[in-house]
Amino acid sequence: DGGITQSPKYLFRKEGQNVTLSCEQNLNHDAMYWYRQDPGQGLRLIYYSQIVNDFQKGDIAEGYSVSREKKESFPLTVTSAQKNPTAFYLCASRSRGTGGRQYFGPGTRLTVT
Amino acid sequence: GEDVEQSLFLSVREGDSSVINCTYTDSSSTYLYWYKQEPGAGLQLLTYIFSNMDMKQDQRLTVLLNKKDKHLSLRIADTQTGDSAIYFCAESAGAGGGADGLTFGKGTHLIIQP
Secondary structure (H helix, E strand, O other): OOOEEEEOOEEEEOOOOOEEEEEEEOOOOOEEEEEEEOOOOOEEEEEEEEEOOEEEEOOOOOOEEEOOOEOOEOOEEEOOOOOOOOEEEEEEEEOOOOOOOEEEOOOEEEEEO | OOOEEEOOEEEEEOOOOEEEEEEEOOOOOOEEEEEEEOOOOOEEEEEEEEOOOOEEEEOOEEEEEEOOOOEEEEEEOOOOHHHOEEEEEEEEOOOOOOOOOEEEOOOEEEEEEO
């Protein structure tokens, strides 16, 4: 059963704590992406990785960090430096080449109080 | 910079056609996409169109692209209650075909009246 998994579906943290969101794919895709969605907003790109051991900042990378040690995995850490971390976080992956489509995981809803 | 604009709400009667519109600014976009999001879920890729095409049809879905006006539309024929969702238009950022991520509109809430 191929796809993208994100865990957990709901996550609660206290302000000041770092938290890591998981994203795993078994589609053999090279590229992976993290987006953030706020109510009434579109998706905004946080970080992306086109290949293992390499990643680039997206439009709103401040307060976030990522790693890409394995092709299948692209975890996102929300640090205490992120001023408004409560949001819906979506992971996506994409096959190689121009025109490769991005496919999304089910998302993790993070609430920080 | 890149920007994608959509109207926030569309209300249609069950059985009618729905037309969701989108405008974008990046003329170098090579692909344009339509995604569907149901409450609390991730995004489902519905369809996409290459920038050198002006129309693409896939069952009940028809995508029209006017590259000169940078206008994209999604028509859903015979709209059903299961089509109730948020629909996002997205463009591939720059000339990389989407490798550097997608730029999304804010989404159009499609509301189905019985």
